[in-house]
Amino acid sequence: MTRLRPSQISTSPASRGQATNGSSLKTPYSVEEKPIGSARHVRIVGIGAGASGINMIRTLRKTLTNFELVIYEKNDGVGGTWHENQYPGCRCDVPSHNYQFSWRPNLEWSNFHAPAEEIKSYLCQICDDENMWDTIKTRHQVTGAWWDEARGLWDLNVKDLATGSEFHDDANFIVDASGILNNWKWPAVKDIQAFRGNLIHTANWPKGFDCSGKRVAVIGNGATGVQIVPAIQPGAKKLYHIFRTPTWVVPPRLMSMKLMGSPAWEILKGIEMDANEDFSAPQIEKFKADPDLYNTFVKAVEKDINGAFPVVLNGSPVQAFAQQKVVQYMTAMLGGDEKLCKALIPTFPLGTRRMTPAPGYLECLRTGNVEVITGQIARFVPEGIQLESGEIILLDVIICATGFDNSFCPRFPIVGRNGNVQDRMKFETPKSYMSCALPGVPNYFTFLGPNAPIGHGSVFTLSEHIARYIASIIRKCQTEGIRAIAPSEAAVNDYSEHINTFMPRTAWGSSGRSWFKGGKEDGPVTALHPGSRIHFFHMLEHFRGEDWDYTYEQASQNRFAYLGNGFSTKELDPTFDSTWYLDDAACKL
Structure with missing residues (x-):
């Protein structure tokens, strides 16, 4: 742990952030006339009002006192991913009742895997019921942030997207909940603007657009591509599905639970769903009337999700068994078609790319109006796509299911003690402290920075754990006289060393093109946590103060100045039971 004295911070990039502890410069210490537990006022700026940002509002309200908060959201509504992605077939591939906040159960999900519009409505309803709209400024985009060491504040530029005007703001803390799956990218193809038809990215789907009767190409077979293909195939005149790399398409989750012998299967057998996995009206009423049934159902599915980690451990019996079953499933769904099986079924280990359930996807590739193309695209031409073979595919619509920029490089300048984070992220492997x-x-x-648990289940419950961790650090700063806090370079390097040494144990680190590795065939895994979902939760249970650098509010930089005048806020608060310790069960052990 290093204590940083503002007056001793060097302006040179090489030494910025290092402490100089010359005793001759030490400011005399004086007792602060306030009780221990006093929380200084702080201003917090949040970026993004998706699931993580919305949960953060509630967590800060529950955890902190004496603070103000504003959330800047670039879109015209809340929901993040679920506001932006409205393409045909868009839905969550995590079970609905586990893709929600633990503090806000929804008993009326219509389907085992909720459609996008329903998830968006769920998030909007929370903002209504929790009175969050005054905190959120939609159509406002942060365009730059600069750390002012002397003041211990962030200076921010914010653009009002409705008017085009920019203004300045400042904050003691920034909480960036913009995520990594929101900066969509076009494919790296020549002459992309040459095409004269409809060029669409799935994350920017034109409202009301219909592919029926058209010649359509879908580029990409990731989580989005495998959803949109079966959704538009029935109405398309001709559908060309173009991709470079095979992908693991796992059986629907209910089938997987049965095949893998999940304990959740016994409970799910008694849940009323139709062939499309829609819950029956009587089943929804049972959830409402019987909290024990509902909780047993949710916890059983959550336990199944939490137990998925052994599947990605290279050489494990669980991985071998699961991979065998997935190959059998994919072969059956492709009707044993030799050409399709070669194009779709990977030779790399199960889990190297994101494992995706995609009901109807494999089956629809065998229909008469679908053609699978695995050759490289040479360029876009006015009438469609030219392949490297020279063949031109005539098209009316090109749909790019080509994902997002997951480089972790910020979309705007963030200038800290060592310069612009953008510069470092562009030339170095992204590194962070526990992704936070x-x-x-x-x-x-x-939220969900480098090596976050992106592929570890519901982001809703993940965001709850991360939010509590962040809020506890901010409260520590408020009540212990800490002006500025940042993880040390040494701690981050040690954490990164552990990640890089651990990842070869997993399929995530195996050869195979994946956004887990920044779209590379080989390379460091930057998008996933080195362990299970429970491992991540356990890691965040306790704050490791020894891993952080501190600058204190008091000029003397005495770390114990927060002890104050000898009194406690607990004894000075007439509403607080100042003999609480007599009721603490832990004290009686």
């Missing part, structure tokens, strides 16, 4: 903070970037926290 960056070295040399004080009072800046992220």
Whole structure:
């Protein structure tokens, strides 16, 4: 742990952030006339009002006192991913009742895997019921942030997208909940603007657009591509599905639970769903009337999700068994077609790419109006796509299911003690502290930063754990006289070393093109946590103060100045039971 004295911070990039502890410069210490537990006022700026940002509002309200909060959201509504992605067939591939906040159960999900519009409505309803709209400024985009060491504040530029005007704001803390799956990208293809038909990215689907009767190409077979293909195939005149790399398409989750012998299967057998996995009206009423049934159902499915980690451990019996079953499933769904099986079934280990359930996807590839193309695209031409073979595919619509920029490089300048984070992220492997903070970037926290548990189940419950962790750090700063806090370079390097040494144990680190590795065939895994979902939760249970650099509010930089005048806020608060410790069960052990 290093204590940083503002007056001793060097302006040179090489030494910025290092402490100088010359005793001759030490400011005399004086007792602060306030009780221990006093929380100084802080201003917090949040970026993004998706699931993580919405949950953060509630967590900060529950955890902190004496603070103000504003959330800047670039879209015209809340929901993040579920506001932006409205393409045909869009839905969550995590079971609905586990893709929700633990503090806000929805008993009326219509389907085992909720459609996008329903998830968006769920998030909007929370903002209504929790009175969050005054905190969220939609159509406002943060365009730059600069750390001011002397003031211990962030200076921010914010653009009002409705008017085009920019203004300045400042904050003691920034909480970046913008995520990594929101900066969509076009495929790296020549002459992409040459096409004269409808060019669409799935994350920017034109409202009301219909592919019926058209010649359509869908580029990409990731989580989005495998949803949109079966959704538009029945109405398309001709559908060309173009991709470079095979992908693991796993059986629907209910089937997987049965095949893998999941304990959840016994409970799910008694849940009323039709062939499309829609819950029956009587089943929804049972959930409402019987909280024990509902909780047993939710916890059983959650336990199944939490138990998926052994599947990605290279050489494990679980992986071998699961891979065998997935190959059998894919072969059956493709009707044993030798050409399709060769194009679709990977030779790399199960889990190297994101494992995706895609009901109807494999089956529809065998229909008469679908053609699978695995050759490289040479360029776009006015009338469609030219393949490297020279063949031109005539098209009316090109749909790019080509994902997002997951480089972790911020979309705007974030200038900390060591310069612009963008510069570092562009030339170095992205590194963070437990996916939540960056070295040399004080009072800046992220949701789902480098090596976050993106592929570890519901982001809703993940965001709850991360939010509590971040809020506890901010409260520590408020009540312990800490002006600025950032993880040390040494701690981040050690954490990164552990990740890089661990990942070869997993399919995530195996050869095979994946966004887990920044779209590379080989390379460091930057998008996943080195362990299970429970491992991540356990890691965040306790704050490791020894891993952080501190600058204190008091000029003397005495770490115990927060002890104050000898009194406690607990004894001075007439509403607080100042003999609480007599009721603490832990004290009686």
